[in-house]
Amino acid sequence: MPELPEVETIVTTLRPHVTGSLVRDVFLARADIVTPYGCNVCGRLVGQTILGVSRRGKRIIFMLERGEKFYVHLGMSGRLGVFDPADPAAPHTHLRLTLSHVGFAVRTRGKSTVRTANPTEVIELRFCDPRRFGGIFWPTDCEAGLGPEPLTITPRQLADRLAKTRRPIKSALLDQRLIAGLGNIYVDESLFAAGIHPLTRSDRLTGPQVVKLTAAIKRILNRAIHHRGSTLRDYRDADGNSGGFQKIHKVYAREGQPCLKCGIPLKRIVITGRSTHFCPKCQKRRQSGAAAPRTSP
DNA sequence: GTCCATGTTCTTTA
């Protein structure tokens, strides 16, 4: 479910709730969502302060004291949300963290500012994941195995990486080791925006095509972040709000509907097991007609 | 009952 824009939205909505909070309690309902299996999540977390939260690819990284880190991956159906501890937990809630903020109220009294301790605010951070493709990870390196960030990748960087593989561009862009953060929706939308057929061999993209694709990826992702992600099924941000980008998808899940550029019906095919949506007219397979003329030896 | 799903990883095949 969640790709880069959704994960980014979750992180920005999570940040004000968890930054600087103290982990008072940990309830792990299922040990098998933790990697490595059997690592002592409760012991490692209780009493820690969460210094910050950030995103790398589709990973949500929590920074703790002494440089310690862990990350959450949401898989297909994972959700991270902030709740009142008194609210009943949804089914498939596998991890709950009780967090407290030692709040201070800052008031001005005459010329001076006075800080008074607030009643401590207690919230519960919950990880819920029916399909359990997601999980909690305590690796030595939270960035291991990830390619560059799509929002900052250069056309040169992308071209170099694509040149090394003959796979269709659709499969290559889904490979997190090649570029980190894209999923099925945003690959299809980006390829449409760049006018590139999803079956085009990665190593056969022309220079101008890679430049166009790089710009398209950034444009689509930034626009999606601005709309707070796509809610197709049950994606919600940390406050429980839906995204709005699904309303302006141009190709994803629009099979048979008219292309918004040229009006002909959009097609859906399967590439390496993933459903792929595109416009057969706006995304031509052959970009330049004949092969370069060959001189005789 | 069937098919499909926003993801990743392991296994099999070429």
Added chain:
DNA sequence: CTAAAGAACATGGA
């Protein structure tokens, strides 16, 4: 050997 395709994972909704 490597690269790429395919299967597997688990659950719910159409």
